[in-house]
Amino acid sequence: MEGGFYFTSKSPGGALATFVERIGVFGNPGAAPRDVVVLPDGRIDLFFWRNDNGGFDVLLLGLETEAEQRSVPPDTLAYTISFTPLGVEYLLGMPIAGFLNSGIQLDDGFWGFTAADFADLDTFYTKAMETLRQRLPAETDGRKEKLFSLMYAANGEISVAALAVQVGWGSRQINRYFSQYFGLPLKVYCTILRFRASLPALAHGKLFPELDFADQNHFIKEIKKFAGVVPKELSKNENDRFVLLSLLKGQ
Incomplete structure (x- = not known):
């Protein structure tokens, strides 16, 4: 993508497809901020966003009903899990009504992710799939x-x-x-x-x-x-x- 900004994702497939649409990574390795517009798509995104300390902040964004202009800072790296609404209910186990068009920060080390799990997309995907499979419900409504x-x-x-x-x-x-x-x-x-x-x-x-x-x-x-x-x-x-x-x- 223009300006070095990139986004790559994989689909989980199988039993997880009902709950998760994609697992991905995006970044802006350039020296300048990158302005982007995020469009409503019915997904709920969990972000693992690299911070200045070399760790990763965990952010959960609610559903969006309008376009939002965002500036992606230089040297950005973030990994994402994009949930369906059912995934939010059954895998995350939390309502998101309170942060429509906004988000909340979750605890560091959420779901046991560590720095080693963010080496690249394949490593993150493997860890995410293992974690998500463990959270699959025995039954749903x-x-x-x-x-x-x-x-x-x-x-x-x-x-x-x-x-x-x-x-x-x-x-x-x-x-x-x-x-x-x-x-x-x-x-x-x-x-x-x-x-x-x-x-x-x-x-x-x-x-x-x-x-x-x-x-x-x-x-x-x-x-x-x-x-x-x-x-x-x-x-x-x-x-x-x-x-x-x-x-x-x-x-």
Whole structure:
């Protein structure tokens, strides 16, 4: 990626795929800060961020509902685990409703990670996979698994009422679960998934909606809501500042 900034990730696959989307590393080895824009994508990121003392600070970010401009300092190195909402509930075991569009710092040595586990991505991936497998639940709420499976399969293009019927779980209970555990209504999360599903086409210069938007104006409005810019500017992606789009373009 331009300016030396890089991001590389691996998918866990198997039983962990329901709970974790990717395990990765990113960095800015250059001498100057790198401005990037982080887009809402429905994931919850756990960061192990190298600090000035040679150790790693542990940060957990909540779900995001808007684009956020960030400056990545020079000589940055960070490892990440990106969870699905179910992963937050069953592997992390903690609600994240209290830090929507923000985050919290966790204890050093979280989950027993040590400096040796951050030698490179392969080493970190091995340690992360071992740790995550140990935390796999013996059983889960089948309604929740079906709920997320249907949402992902539909790229968020499914109503709360339809989900409630298919899952066999009342709309009010579903929304209460989402609000109390993740900090936002289910409908909002679905729109984030639809926005995320639009990004691969935009990354390759397709400026017209391929999903079920009411019309072009609705598409433009929703893209701007989550990206802060209209589809044309997002697709142009000057200076690779929309990191997620740059990654999708390379796929």
